[in-house]
Structures are given as structure tokens and as C-alpha cells.
Amino acid sequence: MRQDAFSLSTSTLSADAETAFEAAVHGLAAHSPKTGAALQSTLVADPDHVAALALKGFANLILARSELVVAAAEALSAARKAMANRDGGTRDEQVLVHALSAAVDGSFATAARRLDQGFEERPATFLPFKISHALRFMVGDAKGMLSASNRVMDVWSEDLPAAGFLLGCHAFGLEEHGFYDAAEAVGRRAVQLQPDDAWGLHAVSHVYEMQGDTAAGIAWLEHGRGSWSRCNNFAFHMAWHLALLHLERGDHDQVLRIYDEEVRPEQTDDFRDMANAVSLLWRLNQTGVDVGSRWADLAEIALKRRHDTTLVFASLHTLAALAAIGEDSGVSDIMRGLERKATGSGDQARVAAEVGLPLARIIAGLSTPADRQMLDRLLLDMPMVGGSNAQRDFFLLAVAKAAGTHGDSAGLSRIRAVRNRLHVEDRLLGSIELHRAL
Template sequence: MAHADRRGLPLSTSSDRAAALYRDGVDLLLAAWPGAAERLDAAIAEDPDFALAHAARARLHAMRAEPAAARTRIAAATECVARHGTGRERGHVAVLALAIDGRAPQALAQGLAHVEAWPRDALILSLPLGAFGLLAFSGMADHDRARVDLCERHARHYDADDWWFLTYRGWSHAENGALALGRDLAERGFALRRENANGAHALSHALFEQGAGAEAEALIEGWLPSYDRSGILHGHIAWHAALAALERDDPGQALAVYAAHVGPSVTAGLPLNVLTDTVSLLWRLRAYGHAVPDGLWEEVAAHADRHFAGPGFAFADVHRGLLAAATGDREGAQARIAALTGLVAAGRLAAGEVVPAICRAALAFVDGDDAACIRILDPVAAEVARIGGSGAQREVIEDTLLVALMRSGESARARTLLDRRLHRRPSPRDARWRERLPA
């Protein structure tokens, strides 16, 4: 009997057990749930020529920022699929190989073409989706809309109870502003599979965008203990709870969550999540007028130096710019700004001028030069989405502009920005700031 994956696509393996282990492993991978590596390794042990098991294992290595292991596994997948793989399997492996090799534009183009032919190939469809997906990091300003369009284009191919597709379709809509629809879809997907960190994550984003911080905190408090601390999204989902605590002006609770779950020494999260979660939370604390305990910035700087030394990755570069400004590393900040400016001039930074501009604005903000901060951020404010990530993550840049406007006495412009934000999302923090502005 021919074997198939969870969504009915044929698998080139003769082993019942290998196929079953592969299905379970991919489910766990798509749920960001511990155990995927062990299932996929066992599938490979059952059938060493099982190309897609090697490919999924390579994807998991890449997600965990283990590039050497990812390259080894994808090479094995490429060799196996060339000997006895279908056209769909060869295309699947080729897209993952491009992504693992760092050729993101080619991986995106080939991945989108692949899912036109095989829309139910969920592992490949997952690559462009999410806040850290190929679309988000493409440099596009409208990647939120592009993810919605992609999901809707292929929605008819997915069952109504496909927990993975519901999760990502919902998250895409929520990020693009269709909050009621996005939340409903994400809740339905999460209800179908609660052992799904991506489900909890998507729902946390939808709640944040709705201004439902208390619901987000309650969700995370009740669900997070069921998610092993080795899970790659454990610290990041906790970060959402810390963000909600800051929204209601409880920096003590935000710091308690940070100390227990988010800081570099306590999380097993992806290096990029660790960098961006820690920097953005500590920057918000400082910008909102709260004290950052001694040693926290230095610990984050050590993590950043280990994992993101060189420029060229826009989302990391922006957070390294905030970090350098906050820690007084003017020399490092200026060197990175110069390098980024050179990459922009050479056409080698897809997100463009917005990246060095944010870094320059961060220095001005820390120096107390609010006029310069505003002058730098204003022209690029509409382009911030090009750095990637989610709305919740990128809001730290708009917060910086808003605080600079308030500190500089530009009350009318601050009021306009706050009114626009409050119309989009009822934030208790923004409401407090709005009340404090002079008439």
C-alpha cells in the first residue's frame, strides 16, 4: 500500500513505521512542539533513504539556527530524492535547500510556484507564512496582505478542521487588520489542537491587536505550563504576557516574566527571538520611564555578539541598533549604520533605508535629541513593516516616535498618532498617554 502524508500527498517510503513517524514529526514541527526531532530521527532510522524525513529534519535544524546540521541533512535529502522521489518530493526538497542555503528570494519564488502545483504541501506553504517567514523577511512593505492573499488562494484545498491551516490563516488575517475573523480562525485552530505552540502564539497576537491584554495574559498563564521549556516558542509566548503587563502599567510583572522565561539565560528560544524579545521589552521599559535592572542589557549584548555579529539581516540589525544605543555603544552603532548604509547603496538590503534610519533614530532618542529622532523616523514611518516581524514586535519603533513627540512638546502630532492607534487597538497605555497630553 502506498504511504501518504497527513494531507494525502504520496510519500516515497516502503516502511509503514517510517511514514507514521514522519507524519507525527511534521505535525510536531508545524506545532513548534517538542518531540519532532526524535520522531524524524526515528523515521530516518527506519528508512535511511526516506528523502522527506531528511528534509524535514533539515528544516528543524534550520529553525533552531543549526546551519551545519541543516546543510548535512538537506544534502542527504537531495541525494535520496534524486534516486527515488516523485516530482512533488523533488520540488519540496529543492525549495528547502534554497531556504537553508540562505537564498531566500529564490526559495520564496520557487516555494510559491511549488504550492501552486501542490497546495496541500503544508511544510512548504509554511515557509512564506508567519512573522519570521519568507514573505515577512522579503523587504516587502505589504507582506501582511501578501500572507492573507496566499492563504485565501489555497483555502479551498484545506479541510475545515485542519488545525495548522486555520492557525496560520487566522494569524494572517489578524496581522492584516481583520481582527474578528483572524481571532475566530485562530481560536478554532487552537481548539482543535491545544498542543500547538503556534496556535497559542497566533491567538496571542490576535488578542494583542484587539487590545485584549487581560485575555492574552489569562490564556498564557493557563496554557504555558503545559508547554515544555525546551519548546522554541516558550520564551516568546511568555514575552507576550510581559508585553500585556506593560500595557496595563505593571513593569514589575513584566520584569518577573522576563526573569523567569524571556532572558537569554532562561530560554531555549531561537536566537532571533531571544534578541528581539529581550531588546524590545527592555527598550519599551526605558522608553516608558521605567528602570531596567543592572546587568540585563549586558547579558543581551553578549547574546547578540554571539549570534548576530555582522550586518545584513534587517530585523536583527534594527534590534542591534536599539541595543547599541541603549548600552552607549556609539562606536558599534555608527559602524553598523555605516555598514547598513553601504548595503542599501549596493542594493543588498531588501528592507532598504528604513533599517539604518531606525538605528540613527535610536541614537538620537537615547541622546535626548527628540527633534532629530522625529526628523529621522517621520519619513520612514510608513516603511517600518519592511523590516519583517509582527505588528506587536514592530510597534516598539512607533512607540519611540510617539515618546519623542510627547517629550518634545509636539502634543498635536502625538494626539493624532495616539488617536489613530486607539482607533485600531484600545490600548490602556495609549489611553493613559492621551489623557496626559495638554489640551
């Protein structure tokens, strides 16, 4: 048994596999483009490396593409066989595989809970903590993220191998609850301890964006450019934040430049890249900016992805791209897909039924009076779509636009009231969990 990859116990006997796995876990933490290659090197050195197989399974699921669910299930099967070949594997491996099983079955929330429970006595073990943090981000469980990072903070010290990366996750949980001063301080310390911590750098950028401090936000991102520009496609997301800050300042030419060169430099179909691009072009459209032919690239990819409802958050952005160019047939396909999704099982079926379908109708301009009557409930439930507060602002703006289009001044007032109430409730819930972070 080996203790490696930020204090994870594995059953491998290969030193080469362990070295490669350490690089893979560090790459995961740093959003490195070399992570996949390091994971592959691990499995070349030891095809039965259980933790690497589990990480491969989670990585496929987090990409939220229907065809990759099969790949994740295959990784799960391989991990189970590998454990059987090694007398059941270590307890850490068993927990990872047990959690992956829930995720493959469609419950990210259950998977995150299993990781928490399995590592309850060692909450700062980085890999399971980071995976659960990512899963909760995708299902909009900000309270769970902060609860988990607070447990880490109970045992945190600068001597931990992943000290900076752990702080970066904690900073993000604080920010999502509106604890901006604490989030900024913790995020800055995270980056100071670990310059590769793009997530901590990202958390601080959220603080400035949510407070409307565009000058500080732009300065922070430009100062950290040497770090985040080396990331994988997370660099596109960081550029998206930079573009939003410039958009708030009304610098539309700069926003379009950042879009072309940094937000959408490649025609990828990763749902996160699409979400960056779609929400930014949509905002530009709403402010009367001519975005030229930029929707065409997104619409082409959206048409290919219109039948994939693996993640409702992704489907709603796909829908917005097609609605923007008046692709009615594609819009109808997505609506039917979400209707089918809502009758299924798993976390995303509930999201589709309670939030996805009414939001989809609003984005597509097909909202009914009944949809507009349930604005309060829709806004309160919106976090379950996943993503961050900043990302969900796109949906909030779409709802506000629908209310304004239909002359619903009372609805607009309710949107503002609910948004303010959500902010207060987040702070109240978070205050229960707020740790002595500083």
C-alpha cells in the same frame, strides 16, 4: 512512493523514517521541543529522506544565523543527491528542494512563491504551507500569508489531518490585517480542534493585545498556559505577550517577574529570544522602570552577534541592546555591517538599504535630519523588516521617541497619521482576500 506527513508524497521506503517524519512535522506545527530529535531520527532511519533534508535546510535558515547558512546549503546538496539516487524523487520533493534553493540563495520571498506554485492544486498540504507561512512572516509579507491561507480555506474541512493547525495560520493572517473578530473566532476554533496549536493560540493573543483588551488577553494566555508552556522557545515568546499585557496595565513588578522566569529564563542567543527580551526591557526603560543588571546578559550575547547581519530584524535588536548600555564600538560594528549588507544582493540587502539603516541610526541615537524627513516612507516600508505588527511596534516606538527627542511635533503627528493609514490600507487589501472564514 509514500503519502505521509499531512499528505506529502515522498520517495522513502522506510516505515520507521516515515513515522519519525510524521512526528517531526507535527512537532513543527506544535512548536514542540522534540522536533529536532524527530527529524534526526528520520535521517538515521533513511539518510536520503529528501523531505527531511529539505526541512532541515529550511530550519537552519529560519534561525537566521550566518554560520547556519552553510548547514542549510549542505542540506540542500544532500537533498539533491538523494533525489538523484531515487530517479529524481517525487514531484512534492522536487518542489521542496527547488524552494530551498531560492531560500539558500537569499530570497525567502521567491522560496515561498515556489512552494505556493508547486502545491497550487493541493494548497492544504501542511508542510509546504507552514514553511511558506514562516518565510513570509520573516519578510513581513502579511498579504501573502492571508492569500495563501485563503486558498487553504477554499478546500478546508475538519477531516484534514492538519485542520486545526491550518486554521491557526489563517487566524494569524486575519489578525495581521486587522480583521480581529474573524481572527479571534478562527483562532479559537483552531485551538478547539487542535489543542497543540500554539500558533492559533498566539493569534488570538495578538487580537487582544492589538485591541488593548488586557484583561481578556491575560485570561486567554493563562488559560492556555498548559499548552504553550510545553513548547520549545516559542514559550518565551508567548510569555513576552503576557508581559506586554501586564505592562499596559502598569504592573511593572509582575512584568519583571515574567521577564526573569519566563521570557528570559535561559541566556540563549536565538534572535527570537533576544528580540523578546530587548524590546521588553526597552519598553520598561522608556516608562522609567529600573531593570537592574538585566541588560548585561543581552549585551554579552549582542557583542558576540554584532557582525551577523543575516536578518536585519535581528541586527536591529542586537543594536538596541548595545545602544542601551552605551557600547559605542559594538554599535559602530553593526552600523558598518548593515552598510555592507545594503550593497549586497538578496531580500535582506534591500531591507537593509531601504529600512534597516535609517532605523538603525534612529535606534542608536544617530539619526540625521534626512532620516527624520523620510519618516512617512520609513513607516510605510517598515513591514518589510519582518515579524508581526506587535513586534514592529518596538521600531515604531523608537521612531516616535526620536521625533519627540528632537522636538518634531509634526513628525509625531505624521507617525500617528501613517500608522492609522497603514491600518486602513491593511484592511482594504485584506478585504479583497477575506474568506468566508466562519
